Amino acid sequence: MTNDALRPILNQLKHFAAISDQEGVFPEMEFKLLRNAGLLHMFLEKHPLRFRPGQTAGLLDTLKMIGSASLPAGRIFEGHVNALQLIDLFASQAQKDFYFSQVFESQSLFGVWNTQDRDGVKIKELGNGQYQLEGSKNFCSGAGAVACPIITGELLQKGTENRESGWKSGWKPGWKPGWQMCVVPAEKMKAVRTDGTLWRPLGMRASVSYKMDFSGIVLDQTDLIGPPDAYYRQPYFSAGAVRFAAVQLGAAQAVQEETHQFLRENDRADDPFQKARTAEIACLVETGNLWIKRAAAMTDTWKWSPEQNDKLVAYMNLTRTVMNEICLKTLALSERSVGLRALMQPHPLEMIHRDLTTYLKQPGPDAALTSAGNYILEQQTVSSLWQ
Numbered sequence: 001m002t003n004d005a006l007r008p009i010l011n012q013l014k015h016f017a018a019i020s021d022q023e024g025v026f027p028e029m030e031f032k033l034l035r036n037a038g039l040l041h042m043f044l045e046k047h048p049l050r051f052r053p054g055q056t057a058g059l060l061d062t063l064k065m066i067g068s069a070s071l072p073a074g075r076i077f078e079g080h081v082n083a084l085q086l087i088d089l090f091a092s093q094a095q096k097d098f099y100f101s102q103v104f105e106s107q108s109l110f111g112v113w114n115t116q117d118r119d120g121v122k123i124k125e126l127g128n129g130q131y132q133l134e135g136s137k138n139f140c141s142g143a144g145a146v147a148c149p150i151i152t153g154e155l156l157q158k159g160t161e162n163r164e165s166g167w168k169s170g171w172k173p174g175w176k177p178g179w180q181m182c183v184v185p186a187e188k189m190k191a192v193r194t195d196g197t198l199w200r201p202l203g204m205r206a207s208v209s210y211k212m213d214f215s216g217i218v219l220d221q222t223d224l225i226g227p228p229d230a231y232y233r234q235p236y237f238s239a240g241a242v243r244f245a246a247v248q249l250g251a252a253q254a255v256q257e258e259t260h261q262f263l264r265e266n267d268r269a270d271d272p273f274q275k276a277r278t279a280e281i282a283c284l285v286e287t288g289n290l291w292i293k294r295a296a297a298m299t300d301t302w303k304w305s306p307e308q309n310d311k312l313v314a315y316m317n318l319t320r321t322v323m324n325e326i327c328l329k330t331l332a333l334s335e336r337s338v339g340l341r342a343l344m345q346p347h348p349l350e351m352i353h354r355d356l357t358t359y360l361k362q363p364g365p366d367a368a369l370t371s372a373g374n375y376i377l378e379q380q381t382v383s384s385l386w387q
């Protein structure tokens with residue numbers, strides 16, 4: 001059902017993506033289409049594709065399709081899905097009812113802003129169930145349009161030992177310090193200072209991934225999501241990488257399509273070298289599809305045990321690693337097949353090239369690969385690695 005709603009709007013999404021490819025422009029029309037198609041609440045309770053076992057393939061297919069039409073929209077949409085999934089996993093029922101109703105009733109856009117520099121966010125307990133934010137987040141996709149972001153920060157509780165003067169030692173019962181998620185309510189977002197001057201990337205301009213300064217915002221206890229460190233809980237944290245891998249694969253598929261059209265329209269399809277590269281690209285994209293399919297199947301059949309967690313995390317780390325390679329190789333082959341026109345506006349490949357090169361930059365690629373290698377070497381034998 002997801003993609004029945006999505007398929008008819010893909011060409012429009014693609015059309016608007018070319019228009020939105022400017023500094024300081026949020027993909028407004030793209031999100032109007034996604035909202036009207038009911039995509040924003042597609043994964044929530046009561047909906048057939050809600051976050052339940054067996055739905056991962058549908059979710060990844062949706063992400064891939066959006067990514068094939070617009071990588072910035074795909075990135076922002078992926079953040080929305082990530083936020084709703086974190087709420088589904090870790091929020092109380094009252095919080096879920098509240099936030100999900102905002103998506104159903106107001107079509108509110110969510111996001112997850114975790115990345116930060118040295119001036120990152122601290123969440124300071126003030127007492128009486130209140131917390132004050134201090135610090136900034138970087139690369140906040142959808143800045144200005146995300147109504148309710150989940151942000152993360154170091155929780156500093158009264159009575160806990162930490163680096164801040166005036167904060168005494170001794171743990172508060174039931175609490176420990178850690179990396180805390182919270183939702184900044186829409187009405188408080190108006191006071192957050194946005195700095196778009198640093199966002200001057202090669203591609204993904206329309207993801208408007210700005211720096212946001214949350215200093216001075218006061219939150220209530222009810223804005224805190226889950227216990228400290230829930231954000232990094234495995235296998236959810238690493239397994240989430242399959243979502244951005246699906247968006248990236250969508251772009252690789254778009255590269256394949258554009259290259260295909262170019263070769264046919266320009267009478268270059270009879271050349272043996274073009275045929276060979278076309279076959280190589282087809283191998284790459286299909287390999288990506290098979291990895292995503294298997295990753296979806298593994299997620300849906302995954303059983304709750306530490307051993308299974310490690311296996312799933314390793315598989316997802318491999319999936320994102322493979323996808324990175326697939327996308328880079330597909331771009332290089334397409335570039336050789338199409339030539340200079342692939343790197344010139346207004347050819348669609350020019351924008352996809354910039355956007356995908358930028359969006360392939362995801363955190364800790366070496367750590368993802370070596371962690372998967374470590375898991376594999378811990379096994380007695382490799383004969384049944386992923387069974």
Ligand SMILES: Cc1cc2nc3c(=O)[nH]c(=O)nc-3n(C[C@H](O)[C@H](O)[C@H](O)COP(=O)(O)OP(=O)(O)OC[C@H]3O[C@@H](n4cnc5c(N)ncnc54)[C@H](O)[C@@H]3O)c2cc1C
Pocket residue numbers: 075079111112113114115138139140141142204207209358359361362363364365366367
């Ligand atoms: C378009 C776009 C939108 C984004 N939107 C969001 C968003 O909405 N929310 C959000 O939270 N983030 C967002 N991000 C940030 C994203 O999640 C990553 O943090 C960011 O892209 C990291 O890229 P990087 O290449 O600098 O990664 P890095 O992790 O810095 O990797 C760069 C290189 O350094 C290596 N490396 C990493 N750590 C170490 C280390 N400790 N020691 C030695 N080597 C190391 C890596 O393996 C790699 O080789 C966005 C990024 C992009 C591109």
